[in-house]
Amino acid sequence: MMAFVRNTWYAAAWSEEVNRSLFSRKLLNEQVLMYRKEDGTPCAIRDLCPHRFAPLSIGKLIGDEVECLYHGLRFDCSGKCVDNPNGAGSIPKAASVKSYPLSEQYGVVWIWMGDPEKADESLVPAFPWLSDSENYTQVHGTLNIEANYLLVMDNLTDLSHAAFIHVETLEPRELAKATFEVVEEGPEVWTKQWCAAMTVPPLFTVVKGFTGQMDHWLEMRCIPRSTSMITFYGVTEVGKSRAEGYGTYNPNIITPETDTTTHYFWGSARDFDLKDEEMSEKFRMGASFAFTHEDKPIIEAQQRNVGDVDMMSLKPVLLTNDAGSVRARRAIDRLIAEEQEQAANLIAVG
Numbered sequence: 569m570m571a572f573v574r575n576t577w578y579a580a581a582w583s584e585e586v587n588r589s590l591f592s593r594k595l596l597n598e599q600v601l602m603y604r605k606e607d608g609t610p611c612a613i614r615d616l617c618p619h620r621f622a623p624l625s626i627g628k629l630i631g632d633e634v635e636c637l638y639h640g641l642r643f644d645c646s647g648k649c650v651d652n653p654n655g656a657g658s659i660p661k662a663a664s665v666k667s668y669p670l671s672e673q674y675g676v677v678w679i680w681m682g683d684p685e686k687a688d689e690s691l692v693p694a695f696p697w698l699s700d701s702e703n704y705t706q707v708h709g710t711l712n713i714e715a716n717y718l719l720v721m722d723n724l725t726d727l728s729h730a731a732f733i734h735v736e737t738l739e740p741r742e743l744a745k746a747t748f749e750v751v752e753e754g755p756e757v758w759t760k761q762w763c764a765a766m767t768v769p770p771l772f773t774v775v776k777g778f779t780g781q782m783d784h785w786l787e788m789r790c791i792p793r794s795t796s797m798i799t800f801y802g803v804t805e806v807g808k809s810r811a812e813g814y815g816t817y818n819p820n821i822i823t824p825e826t827d828t829t830t831h832y833f834w835g836s837a838r839d840f841d842l843k844d845e846e847m848s849e850k851f852r853m854g855a856s857f858a859f860t861h862e863d864k865p866i867i868e869a870q871q872r873n874v875g876d877v878d879m880m881s882l883k884p885v886l887l888t889n890d891a892g893s894v895r896a897r898r899a900i901d902r903l904i905a906e907e908q909e910q911a912a913n914l915i916a917v918g
């Protein structure tokens with residue numbers, strides 16, 4: 569089975585997906601049950617009754633507790649069994665379920681799948697564009713992709729694919745000729761492109777009616793530890809500054825579901841025409857169409873060709889465009905190796 573970075577915050581759900589019903593989602597090969605307590609706090613426990621391994625999500629939510637459908641064991645949100653309605657009602661010591669630290673920020677419920685002792689809320693990656701409605705208007709959605717999360721991450725960290733895959737929707741083909749730089753800033757990998765006087769990207773023709781040529785920026789900021797990225801792109805009149813232009817801020821947050829499937833939480837925020845709901849709809853349709861009908865099919869087809877192995881072991885040909893993806897993959901490899909080393913040391917000491 570594939571190793572994942574475990575001591576980090578992953579997006580588990582959008583805030584509105586977690587409510588007073590039992591919501592189950594697989595994350596890093598573990599089925600996780602989420603719900604909100606009566607006071608509104610979200611909580612997460614393993615969706616697996618320790619008695620006969622029935623999914624708790626088909627049971628009942630009673631107050632802040634979950635009752636298993638099969639024989640009525642009841643668990644609180646710390647995963648502790650608090651009631652056994654059978655016979656004398658004694659509760660076996662082992663009758664508990666794993667619970668996971670959560671942190672709800674920026675309209676996202678983040679989950680810590682690793683050592684709960686290490687869950688530090690200050691490590692939740694910042695996505696102010698999703699929650700600062702004074703300065704931005706955002707739309708968002710979720711997509712499941714039948715491919716390993718690293719293939720999804722490769723796709724997002726590589727700006728060059730847009731000139732081909734998204735030529736009808738997001739970027740003109742001439743983008744492929746533009747130079748870009750890749751820089752590592754602390755734990756982040758940035759890929760940056762500034763295209764002077766380029767054909768207006770199709771999305772800006774759809775949402776603003778712009779045509780002809782404009783200056784265009786396109787940047788991808790990748791935070792490997794959080795398997796998340798933010799794409800910044802926008803246009804401004806030729807020769808004008810970025811501040812005078814139209815900017816979009818697009819969080820791409822991915823969470824491994826299994827070794828070969830991935831949850832993709834996408835957002836699209838803008839800093840102009842904040843009250844224009846029709847425009848929001850155009851952004852929603854545009855992003856959702858591009859991800860579902862352009863990115864998803866090619867990434868899934870790649871996965872089918874690559875099979876069960878790590879793509880890098882197949883010695884892929886590398887292009888200059890791959891610089892960002894290669895660095896993000898290396899950072900993830902390092903983090904996984906660090907965690908495995910720590911685990912090995914613990915065993916040696918113990």
Ligand code: FES
Binds near residue numbers: 621622638
């Ligand atoms: S399987 Fe849950 S109580 Fe028996």
Ligand SMILES: [Fe+2]
Binds near residue numbers: 723
């Ligand atoms: Fe794409």
